[in-house]
Amino acid sequence: MLHIEFLTDLGARVTVDVDSADKLLDIQRQYGRLGWTSGEVPTGGYQFPHDNEPDFDWTLLGARKWTSPDGEELVIHKGHAYRRRELEAVDSRKMKLPAAVKFSRGAKSTDPDQLREKSDGEFEYVTLAIFRGGKRQERYAIPGGRPNAQNQASQAQSSQPQAARPAPARPAPTARLAPQPAPHVAEEEPPF
Amino acid sequence: MLHIEFLTDLGARVTVDVDSADKLLDIQRQYGRLGWTSGEVPTGGYQFPHDNEPDFDWTLLGARKWTSPDGEELVIHKGHAYRRRELEAVDSRKMKLPAAVKFSRGAKSTDPDQLREKSDGEFEYVTLAIFRGGKRQERYAIPGGRPNAQNQASQAQSSQPQAARPAPARPAPTARLAPQPAPHVAEEEPPF
Amino acid sequence: MLHIEFLTDLGARVTVDVDSADKLLDIQRQYGRLGWTSGEVPTGGYQFPHDNEPDFDWTLLGARKWTSPDGEELVIHKGHAYRRRELEAVDSRKMKLPAAVKFSRGAKSTDPDQLREKSDGEFEYVTLAIFRGGKRQERYAIPGGRPNAQNQASQAQSSQPQAARPAPARPAPTARLAPQPAPHVAEEEPPF
Amino acid sequence: MLHIEFLTDLGARVTVDVDSADKLLDIQRQYGRLGWTSGEVPTGGYQFPHDNEPDFDWTLLGARKWTSPDGEELVIHKGHAYRRRELEAVDSRKMKLPAAVKFSRGAKSTDPDQLREKSDGEFEYVTLAIFRGGKRQERYAIPGGRPNAQNQASQAQSSQPQAARPAPARPAPTARLAPQPAPHVAEEEPPF
């Protein structure tokens, strides 16, 4: 038997018994839908294959997609809103990197040091997940093959410093039908 | 089966078995009434929908309401007293935020950095919970629909810096019938 | 069923199964007698009602009373010796606090920052427990109502800075019958 | 019965029951093949006998060998790529050390302090494992005695500061058949 440790949407530490290893992802999806998470976001964010991005099942991470009133596509994870950014491939003499899609947010003063990444200038950010290279894993996809149409709307975006982008309008969340409280962008943090 | 980890009122680490996921909140209420907590207060405090505030069941967090001899409504959590503050909606060009109710206290020298939030000036505080936006969740309410009359007495309060408020008289706790030791409010540290 | 996590007297991490919640304190007493502890000393020390001090059952915390060859009453917890101090009530315009009894020791260079409390001057100390206000809880008392005669001997003591007190003679522990190794005051730390 | 705690490839905290102590390494191999790890990399890296290096079973650590398009042999562990380095024996008046093989990478700004080791100059690195001295342990070897031919290709390398080596071309990972996402060398970190 296996046992998976979650932090519930109320922040409680709860372990759930799992009959066998092949049922583990089902359990992660079932409780992740409630906003339960297991483990910490790794430094630099979760790493997934690039081709898993269009129909990635965010419930595996206790996260969910959310489209702001401004029409911006965000991923909500433990009360934080992460923006989708497309990073162009890098092919210089010093570095070769394939194109990637990254979900990140501006760092907050209360984020621990090991999660803060530095961009050009003084801007710091936190990455939830990066999709780059690799081979698509079916087990990370939304079961039933539901395509995720929202991705079409995502604006092209280079790997230039995020801080240099014009500050997007901050979303003003309204009442929703979702089972979690509405996420709120940080009160006094700079726009990300 | 599930298993929930608590820190008891004596600070002991105790796990309680739970038969099924739908009994989890009952168990949290049952032990929370004794001051047991599960998990840490998240950085920036727990986030709940605004409309859950009037009859929020604080036992879910191992906390309880307490009215001071001065008539001030406080929430006691792990020996700390948190004040209720109403934050006005923000609707500027840079930021849009709905009105909120926040339970916070002045930071103590022994609070870890990631819990301290900065206000205007040098004042630092720690937030237990913030109620803002979102859609009311019945499961967070006191079972049986007991309204919480104490909220009527709460003074209106803007989102202006808390440090600028006139320092309220410090309550001198007296013997009570509650099962926990009396909390002591202290915005700066006591002199010993 | 419940499960309580201990740190044994050998520093091992051991979990003990407990049949029901009402047996929990018995188990804590049983293993606490061996010096096993569960959880960490909270920042600022454990808080108990004032009237629990005379017959407080220190085995609940994995601690025990010990009278030094000099006749001083100490509490030993995880190899550290804590002195008993009586704090007078404070009743000023800025603060009202009832009288308290505190068990504390001088900070050592190896104590983590969040445990160190500052007194007047540069003296830092660590508090194990403070007894103040509240209503006596029978469940914290030594079972069978054994009064603790040692408390009679405790000297009255103000809340003046501990550093200003004349340094007491450091106890030279001798062989004892107790099941734990004799506590030793730190080698190069200032007297507490 | 035993229970082993893993961090899965998705970063989830999962405990797996193990019938008996002699099955433990099998379980570590079985889940390590999926990239699951148990425990943290020790400060200074895992220590193994020198003669275990040629056919060391990296699945025991949740790691795997990977040959880059440039033909360089790397070990991938939790998304980081570690280079193989041969350290000559040291036999000076101050120190005697047998030859060793070390798998290390350049430190990243997000690595915790206790993992960073200093070389000559300002270069910092992180060690996954070091093979030096001792007596070969069969239980650490790939079961079935598969020899690891890749080691032949490893270039001889002195214990001179790694920072002084000419920066090798950064590998540009391509789609692979392996069950984990392709590792990516850090975006803005100096070449290692």
Add this chain to the structure above:
Amino acid sequence: MLHIEFLTDLGARVTVDVDSADKLLDIQRQYGRLGWTSGEVPTGGYQFPHDNEPDFDWTLLGARKWTSPDGEELVIHKGHAYRRRELEAVDSRKMKLPAAVKFSRGAKSTDPDQLREKSDGEFEYVTLAIFRGGKRQERYAIPGGRPNAQNQASQAQSSQPQAARPAPARPAPTARLAPQPAPHVAEEEPPF
């Protein structure tokens, strides 16, 4: 039933079920022989009665004795080598301390701050265990009463600063029959 958490010699987190409390030390000996440890070394080191030193069972801590090629008696714990030092009794006006035996090593740059102890000058060290005062506990002894002859050879040594001692020749470990990799003594860090 009890459950004890170990860090295996491979650094894995493994819990072992124990039928009853009186079998706990047997289990610690059984797995400690493999280099498994439970819990952390306490700040300042484990404290044991002085008279337990001659036949102390180091397997209780996952450690083992090892005599270097130079004939120096060392204790190996998690890959670190600790030297045996005898501390004379202190009987001054400021402090009274009985004689002690201490097992310590020079601090490494990667040791966490709370483990580093300062001596005279800039030398820092880490203590594994100190044997001083108290009453001998039979349960800490090697079962079967095997005397430990090696202790006869230990040189008398005062509590003077360890850094002032003439630097002993650094042992050059060779292949051994012991089940763990050979430890490497290093008071300063090796040059790579």
